[in-house]
Amino acid sequence: MSMNADTMDPKVSINHLYKSYGEETAVKDFNLDIAPGEFVTLLGPSGCGKTTTLRCVAGLERPEAGEIRIGTETVVAPEKDIYLFPEHRNIGMVFQSYAVWPHMTVFDNVAYGLRVRRASGAEIKRRTMNALELVGLDQQADRFATKLSGGQRQRVALARAIVYEPEVILFDEPLSNLDAKLREQMRDEIVRLQKEVGITSIFVTHDQSEALVMSDRVVVMDKAVIQQIGDPQDIYANPVNSFVANFIGVTSLLEGKLLSRDGEVCDVEVPGANGHDGLRIQAIGGEGAQAGDKLFLSLRPEDITLHLDKPEGTGHGNVVQGNVIDTIYLGSFLEGRVRVGEHEIGIQIDHYENLTPGQPVYLSFQPEHGLCLTD
């Protein structure tokens, strides 16, 4: 599902947001419109300003400049002296540390938002139980939160955040305290729930696979600045720069030089060193680069085909020769590294081929699977 933010009024709109702590800029000129019902992920390495952005939306931090609107209401705009307290913004938030109140039962935790909103007793009961049912905890309603496992606690936090039907729900790395299996399970559960309830969501994570799986759109950030916004397939297939290519998925980046361009296809030279020959590779992308410019060639492991003997005939695209460095058995497939000249290229081997370190092999890939990036 890809929402088109232009056709509808955005549910959340962030414009020119700036926030710094002392000397350090945490978020710089952040712009994003989020459509109703959309699931947007802020993705980036540690310290890139994801949490800060989210907390500005929640009202837990006050930005220095910019404007945030939720629904039709401007919730913060320092230039206009507008600032709404978090409790006046009608949002839900789920934290990494669960933040389930240990002195209350599961029911009381979830009902809290309704009680604050002065709902009637019967309604509190009904809506709380509904929310608990939604996250599969209706049996545990009377337990104390301290008696729950990590995954269950996070479900309580989730139920607590959706029970009063806020306009938008904010997630700050809610899964990173859970172990691997549980994380995947909760991940799927959150997606299912979000689609079911249809609530606008902003999700912060530094785990790219989480972002790819869950989101309608991904916002990749680095060093306080947005690098790219797009849907997961788009970001994976067409990263705008080498940071994004490297951060999303696994890729081998080779530094080279643009020789010439023929329509879509670029002719790239990857220089050799220490007596190795350079490589001549045909690839795509590299918009705006002139002949002689420096480029990064990005190759995804799954796009590379391995040959034990030199592939015959045409149709293989680029073919390079190399030697196996090592392979790692990961159960469902083997991950391998191949040395080509002075470069290392990661490959993925589907079946149980026997490769020994040092063995000469050939790699081939189609020009459209090699992507040139200008920075």
Added chain:
Amino acid sequence: MTTEALSPTRERSPLNNRLRAMLTQENIITLVVAIIVAGAVVVPLAVLFVSSFKVLDPLGWDTTWGFGNYVEMFTDRIIPKAFLNTLIISSGSTILATFLGVSLAWINARTNCPGRDYLEPYNLIPFFLSPFIGAIAWHNLGEPQTGLLNNWVRDIFGVDWALINIDNIYGVIWVTGIFFAPLVYLFVVGSLRRMDPSLEDSARTTGAGLIRTTMTITLPLVMPGILSGAIIVFVTSAGEFGVPFKLSAPYGWETLTTQIFSKAVGDDANHFLGAAMSMALGIITVLLIWIQQRYIAPRSFTTVTGKGFRPNVLDLGPWRWVAFGYNLMFIAVAVVLPIVCLIIVSLHPVWTGKIVWADITTINYVKTLFWWRPDAIAAATNGIVNSLILAFGGASIAMVMALVISYMIHRTKGFGVRMLDFLSVVPIGFPGIVLAMGVLVTYIQTPIYATLWILMLAYITRFFPYGQRNISSIMLAISEELDQSSRMAGASWFTTLWRITIPLLKPGLFAGWILLFIIFLRELSISIILFTTGTETLSVGVYYLTNFENEPLTAALSMAQTVLLLIAIYAFRRFAGREALTA
């Protein structure tokens, strides 16, 4: 490395092997300590219990068995009233200390009150000073005729009445309340400061305002800490001897402790009645401590997460100056005023309630400190030497014991560990004066009576749990795997203890040692029962001077003790501030 094989198993019977396996360094040392601790703690309390059933005949020659002492406690003219007074004082002090402690902790941990980092150490000073000295100082501040404060008010406003009268049970509540406020503070400030901020943030995003969040989330989360602090204050006030002795007993408000004291020493001493009263006081306090340990402490919520974060700090706006003023007031009332008053009083030959600049003299310090001078007062000069001996020796022995006990409790799983754990809580429950009665009746006929040893024994028995707690908290924080890896590296149990465990615990050992040093330096309620001529301690010296000499002499010795304590507090902050090494 020897890889001695135990192969030829036929030569030794399995039983023999099993015995050899049990007689490790570890088991032998821990067994010895367990026996010593059990002896030190259990014997005096058992003897106390037994003695409370010995009834002295009217002539005071012989004893018979019976419940007479307990009956007398209810029928006596004074004792029931003393009970009531103790209850009133403890309740009052608890309320005052809790209010002060919680509010100060909140201001320091959670608001942008100016100068928070500088105020904190001063807020804690009263905890380390002697409440007895506080009472002496406040007596000189708030006595109706000669009180410095009262006279200042009279001079400045020209009135002829006294602003305050400190010499009653409200005075006792006031002084104990402000001196024990830091106890509550310490119980609360940690959980306020380390509370995961997202607990409150999530209440805010859920729609609760600041006040509602504070009332329904923050306060309930620190409530176990508050209750623990309150119970400890209640128990400590009930066992406090110095303050009521100075401020209320002379004016007709006896308490249990002052009554026990008068039964333990003096001409009409009746140890057995004293023992019965001690039992009553001991049982109440042990019960309360048990409730605290059993029900309240385990309920404290672990709200701390692993991720580093800063607590939510509330912007008080202009009110922050009010908070600042409030905090300064506390420090003034609890630390500055008493010390200033003692200095002033100690510099006068006689104290009439007014500063007489022409009379300023150092004679009081000479008489109480310069032991070589002929006009020195022996009870005072003895005190300093004895207290230093007791503090150095006692703290050192107690820390060694504490180390071994903590080690046993946290690192060995063997037999007797649960009992040890229990035994090291018991002394905390018994007020010093109660334990001292037990030690007195146990050892009065042995050679250690009338020596410093009996004082040292009682000090260590009563206070080693404090040292043990200091070590235990660090031991819990450092992973057992640090020890285990040393064993795996080939080191024996003892080498591991010496080269790994003790160095890791060093900060805790230092902090615990200085804490005990401070406690022993100011100790009164044990010493007052067990001292004899020649074995006076500092606080006993002060007691002697206030009872038999005059206020300026008392103030001088009090100041000397306070200065020693302040030096130790400074050292404590240096070492304890460096926090435990975490692994």
Added chain:
Amino acid sequence: MSNETTGAYLQVDNLVKYFGNDKAVDGISFGIPEGAFLTLLGPSGCGKTTTLMSIAGLHTIDGGRIKVGDTVFTSPKEGLFLPPEKRDIGMVFQSYAIWPHMTVAENVAYPLEIRKIEQPEIDDRVADVLKLVGLTAEADKLATNLSGGQQQRASLARAIVSKPRLLLFDEPLSNLDLKLREQMRVELKRIQNEVGITSIYVTHDQSEALVMSDEIIVMSKGKIEQRGGPVEIYSRPVNEYVSNFIGVANLLKGKVLEVNEPGQGLFELAQDGKQVQMPCQLSPGIAAGEDAVLSVRPENVHAVREKDGDTTLEGEVTFAIFLGSHVDCRVQWGDFEWKVIAHPRTRLKAGEKVYLKFDPEHTLAVQP
């Protein structure tokens, strides 16, 4: 399950350990040849750490016998218990357990000092191991100033410096973050290879076990479920439990109709009125006519849009999530949802009708 009783370097026989009334380890036996790298793998609480601690001597055991080379470490029946410091074992803990009051070099030198080795030799050996683990530059730093990965290297250096007879690892990587963990496991394996010390490695992370081990023992509830090499454990699990614990598998109850050749047969699935039959591999001990569980890894199920002779069943894609290098799909068939992994360029979409193909080589019938 092979329990070599002879020729093994480390031999654990019938190990039993109780905590109170709970049996944490329930009579397990295994042997390891000298120089091998064995992993104990299992879910939390299955007794891995307890087994390791028993070997280390950090607690006593209630039954069985542990022997390394000619030395009996412990055997309660004979009243034998060698204290841990006499066992000559190196151990690496999850919490690193680097002593914070010593520098890296002092930490590493400690086992040698304990063994009263001459100072010059200590210096040489410490320098050598630090070089091996790549900490030469950090030698004089206080251990607390190292990053998690460096602390774990220091801990490894300390464990191997005295050339112990046995190296034990208790989840040494689980405090590290994902990227570092993947890097460290390759590193750790390389170092173990280089020093050649017999190693037992405990983890609950199956991918770690697959990448690092010569052999894996899968445990559950204090018992051994299966023992074998990584490829064997992954591609030939003996029962449903192992199949489920290692990797992801489609598991369906069904029946073995016939056994054609040894180890191969025909499996029948019945779901919601639909019935299909497919050739499969049989795990040991399964006979014709028995109930069994079909186990197929998602990457061995192929979803195609066109029906052909090899396709066995027809289903509908319920969701397809893009994971970058592959697409994770679910295909509904009756009540059952097949997990299928597809190449991203197949562009499968939710709602599509697809046909599933199974590779008989990788379709297993295992014990329930």
